[in-house]
Amino acid sequence: MGLTFLAVHAHPDDEASSTGGLFRRLADEGVRTVLVTCTNGECGDALDGAKPDADHHDGDQVAKIRAVELDRAVEVLGISRLVRLGYRDSGMMGWPQNDDPDSFWATPIEDAATKLAEVLREERPQVIMTYNAYGFYGHPDHIQAHRVTLAAIALLDYEPTLYFNAVPDSVMATWRERWAEEDRLRREADLAAGREPEPEFEPANEDGDEINMGTPDDQIDVAVDVRAVADAKFDALAAHASQIGDSFWMKMGRERFREEMRFEWFVRAANPLGLSGLADDVFVGYR
Numbered sequence: 001m002g003l004t005f006l007a008v009h010a011h012p013d014d015e016a017s018s019t020g021g022l023f024r025r026l027a028d029e030g031v032r033t034v035l036v037t038c039t040n041g042e043c044g045d046a047l048d049g050a051k052p053d054a055d056h057h058d059g060d061q062v063a064k065i066r067a068v069e070l071d072r073a074v075e076v077l078g079i080s081r082l083v084r085l086g087y088r089d090s091g092m093m094g095w096p097q098n099d100d101p102d103s104f105w106a107t108p109i110e111d112a113a114t115k116l117a118e119v120l121r122e123e124r125p126q127v128i129m130t131y132n133a134y135g136f137y138g139h140p141d142h143i144q145a146h147r148v149t150l151a152a153i154a155l156l157d158y159e160p161t162l163y164f165n166a167v168p169d170s171v172m173a174t175w176r177e178r179w180a181e182e183d184r185l186r187r188e189a190d191l192a193a194g195r196e197p198e199p200e201f202e203p204a205n206e207d208g209d210e211i212n213m214g215t216p217d218d219q220i221d222v223a224v225d226v227r228a229v230a231d232a233k234f235d236a237l238a239a240h241a242s243q244i245g246d247s248f249w250m251k252m253g254r255e256r257f258r259e260e261m262r263f264e265w266f267v268r269a270a271n272p273l274g275l276s277g278l279a280d281d282v283f284v285g286y287r
Contacts, residue, residue, distance in 0.1 A: 003283055006034040006125035008116065008149045010104070010141035011041045011089060012070035013240035017249070018136075018165040019129060020077055020233035021226025021264050022282065027078030028229065031283070034123050035074065036083045036116060038145050039104045041066040043089040043097055044243050052091060059089070065242050072239035076232055083119050085112065090140040093206055098140055105140040112144070113151035120152055125160055127282050128153065129266065132164040138211050153270070162270035163222065163282060171265075172214030178248055215267060222266040222279045230258040 005026050009015045015023065015035050023033050042059030043052045044066055050057045067084075074082050090105035091097035098105050104112070120128075130149040135142025146164075153162065167175070190196065226233060234257050237249050244250060252260060266282060268275065273285040281287075 001124075002030075002032060003127075003286060004032040004034065004123050004125040005127050005129070005282065006036065006120070006123055008036045008038065008128065008130040008145050010038050010131070010135070010139065010145045011044070012037055012066040013041075013073070013237070013243050014142075015070075015079075016073050016077070016233065016236035016240060017244075019264060020073075020236045021229050021261070022129075022224050023077040023079055024229040024232040024236075025224065025226055026282075027080070032080045032123075033078070034081045034083065034119070034125065035079050036085060036119060037070065038085045038112070038148070039087045039089045039141050040084070041089050041243075043091040043095070047242055052095070052097065062242070063089075066240070069240045069242060073236040076236045076239060078232075081123075085115055087112070090144070093138060093140050104144050107144070109144070109147050109151050112148040113155065116148055116152035117155040120156055120160075124158070126286050127161050127163065129163045129165060129282070132166075132267075132269075134206075134211055136165060137213050138206070140206070143206065159270060159272040161268065161272060161275075161282075161285075163266040164269050166215040166220060166265045166267045167213065168217040168220055168265060169212075169214035170217050175248075182248060182251075215265070219267060220265050220278065221268045221275075222282055222284070224264045224266070224280060224282065225262060226264055227258055227262040230261060233257075233261065 007015060007019050026033050040063035042063045044062050045051060046057050046062055087104035087107055088100055088102045090103040097103055100106060131142045131146045133146055135146060234254055237244055249257060275285050
């Protein structure tokens, strides 16, 4: 049986940011790659930058745009199969969209897990990736993806290796500095234009406690060198222009991106092979 990798992501564009390089590299190595996207991304920005609380924001139209963008990114990354679970985007924690009965956050875990388990049984991936218990940065849909993935795996007749995406503390520290500078410049521009600056984003769990998005460097289990496919990752991110056209990734430019985004990191959450030590391949032990 050949190797299969499956990632469970919350929204269109998540696949490119944390696993874009891994997807492209595995595809180039002949591994079957499967992407499960849980929501349609209705709470993303409209083409004019309007947020979901704007009167003219049309979530269904945003979802249509993001569907096209996701198809483009999937092609760039050479993903073998895309599965859309089709739930509505839940928005950030505390938003009214959390309570929409069609939202991913409001969906009973067992219902979504049953749908996901069907895909897992069809594909039987040796390696699965999703987010940690607080969804990396506290987004309800990321938290739900974590819960649903674990529940779906529990329905299987075998145990795959499960990874959570991660960023080492040492790297996160440099990213925070860049984000802080970008926030400062954005606030200055808003004030100069007479606009009310957007509140600074503070990652938090569902209880409102602050989250450290970084992972201690010595707890990283796999660091995948994706520099050789960094251009594909950059292009996949660029495909999601409606959401991240002005992101810090795009502002780097292609050359700087190759150097600064050279690795993607993961920690093992389920380790049926009993692996230890830092690896450079999520399929360590399988090949």
